[in-house]
Amino acid sequence: MNASDFDYDLPPERIAQRPLEERDSSRLLVLDRAGGAWDDRSFRELPGLLRGDELIVVNNTRVLPARLFGRRAGIHAEPPGGHDPARADFLKAPIEVLLVRKLTADTWQALVRPGRKIPVGERIVFGDGELEAQVEGRGEYGLRVLRFHSSGDFDQTLAHLGHIPLPPYIKREDEPADRERYQTVYARQGSAVAAPTAGLHFTPRILGLLRDRGIEIAEITLDVGLGTFEPVRTERLEDHKIHTEAYEIPEQTVAAIERARLGNHPVLAVGTTVVRALEDAAEKSTGRKRVLAPGRAEAEIFIYPGKVFRIVDQLLTNFHLPQSSLLAMVGAFAGQQNVLRAYGHAVDAGYRFYSYGDAMLIR
Numbered sequence: 001m002n003a004s005d006f007d008y009d010l011p012p013e014r015i016a017q018r019p020l021e022e023r024d025s026s027r028l029l030v031l032d033r034a035g036g037a038w039d040d041r042s043f044r045e046l047p048g049l050l051r052g053d054e055l056i057v058v059n060n061t062r063v064l065p066a067r068l069f070g071r072r073a074g075i076h077a078e079p080p081g082g083h084d085p086a087r088a089d090f091l092k093a094p095i096e097v098l099l100v101r102k103l104t105a106d107t108w109q110a111l112v113r114p115g116r117k118i119p120v121g122e123r124i125v126f127g128d129g130e131l132e133a134q135v136e137g138r139g140e141y142g143l144r145v146l147r148f149h150s151s152g153d154f155d156q157t158l159a160h161l162g163h164i165p166l167p168p169y170i171k172r173e174d175e176p177a178d179r180e181r182y183q184t185v186y187a188r189q190g191s192a193v194a195a196p197t198a199g200l201h202f203t204p205r206i207l208g209l210l211r212d213r214g215i216e217i218a219e220i221t222l223d224v225g226l227g228t229f230e231p232v233r234t235e236r237l238e239d240h241k242i243h244t245e246a247y248e249i250p251e252q253t254v255a256a257i258e259r260a261r262l263g264n265h266p267v268l269a270v271g272t273t274v275v276r277a278l279e280d281a282a283e284k285s286t287g288r289k290r291v292l293a294p295g296r297a298e299a300e301i302f303i304y305p306g307k308v309f310r311i312v313d314q315l316l317t318n319f320h321l322p323q324s325s326l327l328a329m330v331g332a333f334a335g336q337q338n339v340l341r342a343y344g345h346a347v348d349a350g351y352r353f354y355s356y357g358d359a360m361l362i363r
Contacts, residue, residue, distance in 0.1 A: 001306075002235055003235065005237075015354050017170055018356060019181045019356045023181075023202065024203045026201050027041070027043065028046065029346055030360075031342050032363065033333065033362050036338040043359055047212075049361065056215060056218070057217075057270065058184070058219055058274065059270065060184070060189060061192040063195050064162065065163055065164055066158075066165045066193040068096070068099070068161060069094060069096055070133070071094060071095060072118075072124060072125075074122070096112070097133070109139070109145055109146075110143070112143075115141075120137060122134070123135075130157055130160075133146040133149070165194065166178060181356075182200075182355075184196065186219070189221055195355065197318045198318050199270050199271055216256055220248065222248075225243055231323070237325075242302040242325055244299060246297075246299075249281055249294050250294060257278075257292065266314050267313050268315070269312045271316065271317055271318075272320075275309075279303060279307075279309060279310060279311060280299040282311050305328070315363075316361050317359070318353075319343065319351065320354075346360075
């Protein structure tokens, strides 16, 4: 199957640039994946739309202020020489760094722009010098390995200097309100560089109504990484190399899934990140006694049409970019034509798309 099989036309004005004033005031497109029929609803109706015996699994990861702006500070052990004005101007040029993946306590994989001009050994200084990074390695598409040195606690320094990494289709700079609105209300831990956006619609009230109906809510943590931003660069979906993402599934969540399966209760994944964690863990547990193993692992699975879903029965998700790996996953779950027809309706009906946009319930 080709990436172009998941293309659709989206007017730019349909891309949500800001969140709604109230999280749960978004619209909800309900899609029947068996028959392809859809219904226009409101997210506030979600508790009443469910059977009442579902197990809802959410991703409790927190989004880091992972976008940094710095300047070059030169290379250690540069050859001696006199003052070079051109070199001095070169060092003043701004550098943008997006932390992508934590490798060790002080080392990160990051996207650096302009990446081609940043060699191994280059130092980048942020703020007034309270944070510095040295380039330790290079990768494709602007990826670098950076080792950080902070004058104080790194997390506190990052919270002070960093910006919320809004996706590139949001055509504005981040604002103070994004620090709260680009987090789910149940965000607890982790180091994600993008929000699990399907969860942005939930409020404490909605969560309370779900629990009042007897619906169990379980948690996993998947640190959303580069795969969210990475476009499909191959013509055939099967040839796309998707990035890995770290996740953790607690023992109590595995036990809840086992109870749900035993009782024939649907497992509703909130977002594609939850799908990826659960289905990756289930695939790795093939042939073992338990349906999936608790603990930490690396999500390597790439879900496209033809893949078997072992855990997830229902999906709550936002609308995704054309020809993206996430749209391919949704198409694998609900059927390519079902999804594209529903997306066509959403465009015509004025739904808001992408991270700060509306939601879709597939069941």
